[in-house]
Amino acid sequence: MEIEQVFGLPAEDCILVSAKTGEGIKELLDAICERFPDPPEPKTDKLRALIFDSHYDDYRGVVVSTRVFDGKLELGQKILMMGTGRHWTVTDLGKNTPFPVQVKTLETNEAGWMVASIKTLGDVRVGDTVTMQNDPAPEALPGYEEPNQMVFCDFYPSSSGAGGKKSDFETLREAMERLHINDASFTYEAQHSEALGFGFRCGFLGLLHMDIIQERLEREGNVEIVQTAPTVSYMIDMRDGSSVEIQNPADLPDPSKIEGIREPIVKLEMICPNENIGDLMKLCDGRRGIFKGQQFLSETRQILDFELPLAEIIYDFYDKLKSITRGYGTMDYEITGYRRDNLVKVSIMVNGEPVEALSLICHRLTAEVRSRAILKKLRKQIDRHQFEIALQAAIGGKIIARESVKALRKNVTAKCYGGDITRKRKLLEKQKAGKQRMKTIGSVNIPQEAFMAVLEQE
Known part of the structure; x- marks a missing residue:
């Protein structure tokens, strides 16, 4: 009855199946044949097969999972990938029954795996159509929509692992290359920051994908990673009618040429106990959420539907959801599009530079709170200098927050044991003038540890 309440499935249609004991397997297979529609009829006699998955094997190269819609795929056949235009020769064919079994032919509406001496996963695109090289099909199959990376963050090697033969950066690069072979939806590119050194800008399909990649890099690659706070991609509408997509706030064009900034919006579904509905609504309202609906799930749980900006849920929304519901709440989201809002770029300045x-992109209403939190963390990390250091957050030319690192001061009046007050005042004024002169020509070197402390995801 609980499955009927949670998923809305009729209890009488459920089949008792145990993969451990084998109970109900035959009934499950019979139900699949009865309830699922028949495969479609072939539309042409020319070969058309759809690639739906691929993985890398150390001994055979890329193993391609494919389904034949038209014609037949044979061993030794010369094939053409219609999307990439690459030519290959089939060296091995097989099916999973569920164990891999080699075959010589895959007929129409059959699915199996194919090996064609393909060296890298970059040569295979999921959703591509396989056809014959000498007698190709006139048009490709519809295929799949290309996966779009929506969440971005920076990975930097931790300096705590120093002392090996190879640098931390090279170890991280090799780990990412091995991981990218088996997960083509994960993208990365090397970048260099004067503050943070060498690292990688990585793109992910979502929050769960980002957590899995980080865990696999640390476990399989044996490398320690410092991860910055995640960001999202923004669409910048220019005054000339064009649009530019950026993933880094530092790449924002000149504000005078910007018509507006659009951010990704998600449809969020939360399953929560009845007693936590009010707290979750308050949480979503504080994250610029729009209430869309409420569904009755059972006597103790309900589903809440909201529309929220993706940037508002990628940082700590899930942790707060679990905290409010004491671990009983769950969430699911999907990207629905981009929407223009009052977004601004906040620049962080140290001693005027x-x-x-x-820098970050956020809503104007939350810009002051977020920038002040960054400045307070930065103030604790920068060492005191001989002059006062001003830490400022600005939107354009307007300062919205400020913190100061006080100057180190020498007690110049210690040698004065008495006498006229003008003597002490003269020494203090001389010290003040020296501090001002030092401030105009002095520079502040921000250590890498300070950037890591500010940017690292909590």
């Missing part, structure tokens, strides 16, 4: 590595 902007630091692009700390």
Whole structure:
């Protein structure tokens, strides 16, 4: 009855199946044949097969999972990938029954795996159509929509693992290359920051994908990673009618040429106990959420539907959801599109010089709170100098937050044991003038540890 309440499935249609004991397997297979529609009829006699998955094997190269819609795929056949235009020769064919079994032919509406001496996963695109090289099909199958990376963050090697024969950066690069072979939806590119050194800008399909990649890099690659706070991609509408997509706030064009900034919006579904509905609604309202609906699930649980900006849920939304519901709440989201809002770029300045590595894009209403939190963390990390250091957050030319690192002061009046007050005042004024002169020509070197402390995801 619980399955009927949670998923809305009729209880009488459920089949008792145990993969451990084998109970109900025959009934399950019979139900699949009865309830699922028959495969479609072939539309042409020419070969058309759809690639739906692929993985890398150390001994055979890329193993392609494919389904034949038209014609037949044979061993030794010369094939053409219609999307990439690459030519290959089939060296091995097989089916999973569920164990891999080699065959010589895959007929129409059959699915199996194919090996064609393909060296890298970059040569295979999921959703591509396989056809014959000498007698190709006139048009490709519809295929799949290309996966779009929506969440971005930076991975930097931790310096705590120093002392080996190879640098931490090279170890991280090799780990990412091995991981990318088996997960083509994960993208990365090397980048260099004067503040943070060498690292990688990585793109992920979502939050769960990002957590899995980080865990696999640390476990399989044996490398320690410092991960910055995640960001999202933004669409910048220019005044000339064009649109530009950016993933890094430092890449924002000149504000005078920008018509508006659009951010990704998600449809969020939360399953929560009845007693936590009010707290979750308050949480979503504080994250610029729009209430869309409420569904009755059972006597103790309900489903809440909201529309929220993706940037508002990628940082700590899930943790707060679990905290409010004491672990009983769950969430699911999907990207629905982009929407224009009152978004601004906040620049962080140290001693009057902007630091692009700390800049961020956020809503104007939350800009002051977020920038002040960054400045307070940065103030604790920068050492005191001989002059006062001003830490400022600005939107354009307007300062919205400020913190100060006080100057180190020498007690110049210690040698005065008495006498006229003008003697002490003269020494203090001389010290003040020296501090002002030092401030105009002095520079502040921000250590890498300070950037890591500010940018690292909590």
